[in-house]
Amino acid sequence: MSDTKKDLAIVLASGGLDSAVCLAEATLQYDVALLHVNYGQRTEARELHAFHTLADHYEIKQRLVVDISYLKEIGGSSLVDESMAVETGLPQDGAVVPSTYVPFRNAHILCVGVSWGEVIGARGLFIGAVEEDGSGYPDCRQDFYDKFSAAADAGTKPDTKVLIHTPLIRMNKKSIVLRGVELDAPLHLTWSCYTQSEKACGVCESCLLRLRGFEAAGVVDPIPYD
Amino acid sequence: MSDTKKDLAIVLASGGLDSAVCLAEATLQYDVALLHVNYGQRTEARELHAFHTLADHYEIKQRLVVDISYLKEIGGSSLVDESMAVETGLPQDGAVVPSTYVPFRNAHILCVGVSWGEVIGARGLFIGAVEEDGSGYPDCRQDFYDKFSAAADAGTKPDTKVLIHTPLIRMNKKSIVLRGVELDAPLHLTWSCYTQSEKACGVCESCLLRLRGFEAAGVVDPIPYD
Numbered sequence: 525m526s527d528t529k530k531d532l533a534i535v536l537a538s539g540g541l542d543s544a545v546c547l548a549e550a551t552l553q554y555d556v557a558l559l560h561v562n563y564g565q566r567t568e569a570r571e572l573h574a575f576h577t578l579a580d581h582y583e584i585k586q587r588l589v590v591d592i593s594y595l596k597e598i599g600g601s602s603l604v605d606e607s608m609a610v611e612t613g614l615p616q617d618g619a620v621v622p623s624t625y626v627p628f629r630n631a632h633i634l635c636v637g638v639s640w641g642e643v644i645g646a647r648g649l650f651i652g653a654v655e656e657d658g659s660g661y662p663d664c665r666q667d668f669y670d671k672f673s674a675a676a677d678a679g680t681k682p683d684t685k686v687l688i689h690t691p692l693i694r695m696n697k698k699s700i701v702l703r704g705v706e707l708d709a710p711l712h713l714t715w716s717c718y719t720q721s722e723k724a725c726g727v728c729e730s731c732l733l734r735l736r737g738f739e740a741a742g743v744v745d746p747i748p749y750d
Numbered sequence: 751m752s753d754t755k756k757d758l759a760i761v762l763a764s765g766g767l768d769s770a771v772c773l774a775e776a777t778l779q780y781d782v783a784l785l786h787v788n789y790g791q792r793t794e795a796r797e798l799h800a801f802h803t804l805a806d807h808y809e810i811k812q813r814l815v816v817d818i819s820y821l822k823e824i825g826g827s828s829l830v831d832e833s834m835a836v837e838t839g840l841p842q843d844g845a846v847v848p849s850t851y852v853p854f855r856n857a858h859i860l861c862v863g864v865s866w867g868e869v870i871g872a873r874g875l876f877i878g879a880v881e882e883d884g885s886g887y888p889d890c891r892q893d894f895y896d897k898f899s900a901a902a903d904a905g906t907k908p909d910t911k912v913l914i915h916t917p918l919i920r921m922n923k924k925s926i927v928l929r930g931v932e933l934d935a936p937l938h939l940t941w942s943c944y945t946q947s948e949k950a951c952g953v954c955e956s957c958l959l960r961l962r963g964f965e966a967a968g969v970v971d972p973i974p975y976d
Contacts, residue, residue, distance in 0.1 A: 588823070590820040592818070592820070594818070595865065598866050598869055621907050627868040627869055628861060628865040628868060628905055630905065631901065632865070635854060635857045635861055638854045639854040639855070642826065643825055643853055662906050662908075665904065667904045668905035671900045671904045672905065675898040675900070679856065679888055679891070679894035679898065681851075681853075
């Protein structure tokens, strides 16, 4: 083994802005295996396309796409239940958890990463969750990741150490955009819109958070909007 | 709402001995919704049959069967990878984790239970995991359940409280059989064998643990063996 051999880490990549910047961070220190999880969301085909173009950009060979669309069957979220409306507008401070929250979704995604990591010998698992400037989802809080990390350590083999990294958790969208530009992350390949796949809608909460971030950073968002 | 209205709990039921006794315990205090998870295991069709006959026995209407057979794609276990041999014989004290361990599997199953529980308003989630007299799987330890429970509380909405119950965790197979008999659990409807679906093989570790338990309890195992 050469001295320059890096440890392996798994990066969870939805294909959005945050996961692209998270991926760029991970590549600084790790060899990366890329994981995408399809949970029956409305714009899955577009997200998957973004995932593969991001993986191509970083020349990542180890890719896994996993279907957890049983979450659609469980329901309880406008992101997977088309009979519920996706809220428009930005999340309000202190407001209830938005309808787009998919119950405990990120725990399912982390589980896939930990299982895969245990099999392929990964030492890290990166997720681009954002707490401060996010949508108020309970499974985007650092406290949740700390506790899940402890559970993952207790529930896997003694020599398995899949440490969970949340490099964006305390950042706001402005700093995420700026960090992405600094790391030369291919932001033009990302997709964030919750409802559209050709041109981003520009009005769902995900689009608005993204647009606000680019604007605050003084950077032009390179993807097309309606 | 009548005074006798019970809280709702989800019981995870593989269809085996342990989950049947766990289900019998849960029905003492809760209205039950029954959850079965298919993860690409060899004897899934037989397990699913056992699940439904158990649910029929307890007249449980709310049932959910979820497919997480992506675990088969991740591999790393003889229970889902048919190119690996299923060990025979009883687990040895201090031995390495057996090949039948499915990496972090129980965490995936708990996630499904917590998500469903958050949507249907369950206050409990029962799993028939056994630590002391089990197979040495890391995701069968009480420490793991305690830590996962904390993660579930942190990663769900403030008013969601899906408490994880592991009533069998400190029991050995003998006491599980005796408790099952005491609670009149329908042990004849259960299935534990890892490899066969018509008659149990009697030699895989799951069969041996089960048979040893019945023998120690002085109870005749009502299912057919080869």
